Amino acid sequence: MRHTRHHLPHFLMILPFLLLFGAFFLYPILSGFYYSFHDWNGVREPVYVGLENYTKLLGSRDFSRAMWNLFQYIAITVPLGLSVAFGLALLVDSFTGRWANFFRNAYFLPVVLPAFLAATIWRWIYAPNFGLLNMMLGWIGAEPVSFLNDTGTMLYALIAVDVWVSAGFNMVIILAGLKNIPADLYEAARLDGASKLQQVIHITLPMLAPVMFFVLTYSVISAMQVFDKPWLLTGSSFSEYGGRRGALLFPVMDMMGRAFGGVQFGLASAYGFLLTLAIILVTALLYALRSWSNRR
Numbered sequence: 001m002r003h004t005r006h007h008l009p010h011f012l013m014i015l016p017f018l019l020l021f022g023a024f025f026l027y028p029i030l031s032g033f034y035y036s037f038h039d040w041n042g043v044r045e046p047v048y049v050g051l052e053n054y055t056k057l058l059g060s061r062d063f064s065r066a067m068w069n070l071f072q073y074i075a076i077t078v079p080l081g082l083s084v085a086f087g088l089a090l091l092v093d094s095f096t097g098r099w100a101n102f103f104r105n106a107y108f109l110p111v112v113l114p115a116f117l118a119a120t121i122w123r124w125i126y127a128p129n130f131g132l133l134n135m136m137l138g139w140i141g142a143e144p145v146s147f148l149n150d151t152g153t154m155l156y157a158l159i160a161v162d163v164w165v166s167a168g169f170n171m172v173i174i175l176a177g178l179k180n181i182p183a184d185l186y187e188a189a190r191l192d193g194a195s196k197l198q199q200v201i202h203i204t205l206p207m208l209a210p211v212m213f214f215v216l217t218y219s220v221i222s223a224m225q226v227f228d229k230p231w232l233l234t235g236s237s238f239s240e241y242g243g244r245r246g247a248l249l250f251p252v253m254d255m256m257g258r259a260f261g262g263v264q265f266g267l268a269s270a271y272g273f274l275l276t277l278a279i280i281l282v283t284a285l286l287y288a289l290r291s292w293s294n295r296r
Contacts, residue, residue: 036269053270085170108168119232177211227252
């Protein structure tokens with residue numbers, strides 16, 4: 001009792017955090033898990049349906065389409081984004097003084113742009129009649145392309161936007177890792193006659209392994225939750241989303257559409273937990289692969 005009384009001020013100090021954590025984190029998770037086993041439209045009393053919501057989702061064509069789009073999106077945008085960010089970090093690291101600050105800020109600018117503004121810029125770039133890209137294609141005599149309405153180009157158009165937006169953030173993280181690599185290693189390599197490429201392969205990449213793993217994991221988790229960019233690029237609403245033939249349909253979009261467009265909150269809750277499970281499994285797989293590679 002005396003021990004508890006001694007720590008009472010400490011408990012009172014963290015009480016506001018615990019209340020907010022319980023109200024805005026634990027309660028939504030637990031209530032969402034509860035509703036995932038119920039048929040509920042947000043108004044009437046929930047009706048228990050067991051695993052019906054989960055089985056309905058797993059057999060849904062939209063769910064399969066969204067997961068396939070997500071797989072393609074991750075398979076391209078994550079390695080491409082990491083490569084671009086790594087290249088930008090090496091470029092910025094080669095400058096000093098004002099030029100280093102200029103390029104770092106210039107490449108980071110897309111990260112701080114509001115999502116709707118970034119989408120507006122790229123919708124203008126992709127516009128079929130007066131967009132910048134189609135103007136450039138016209139200069140070489142090519143036919144205009146409807147980047148955001150052609151199912152063959154929509155995914156790649158989204159990937160370009162995502163790399164443009166996210167590369168700056170990843171660049172800053174990688175650049176911080178580059179600054180922590182001892183200069184003595186590069187000096188010794190130069191004395192041994194190592195080229196720039198050999199220094200990158202044998203010094204930079206091994207020393208950056210923990211940083212690159214963090215960026216990889218963060219990029220994968222972020223990609224699995226993609227929502228705002230495809231939603232804004234396709235001008236989606238809760239009643240119509242995903243673009244032409246669902247070419248830019250992703251799990252979070254489908255979940256939001258089912259919840260607020262179809263008023264199927266139980267089904268949307270099940271969707272959220274399936275996506276959460278997928279994120280946990282993929283993250284665990286990445287950590288397992290890293291542990292396995294470290295033991296080799």
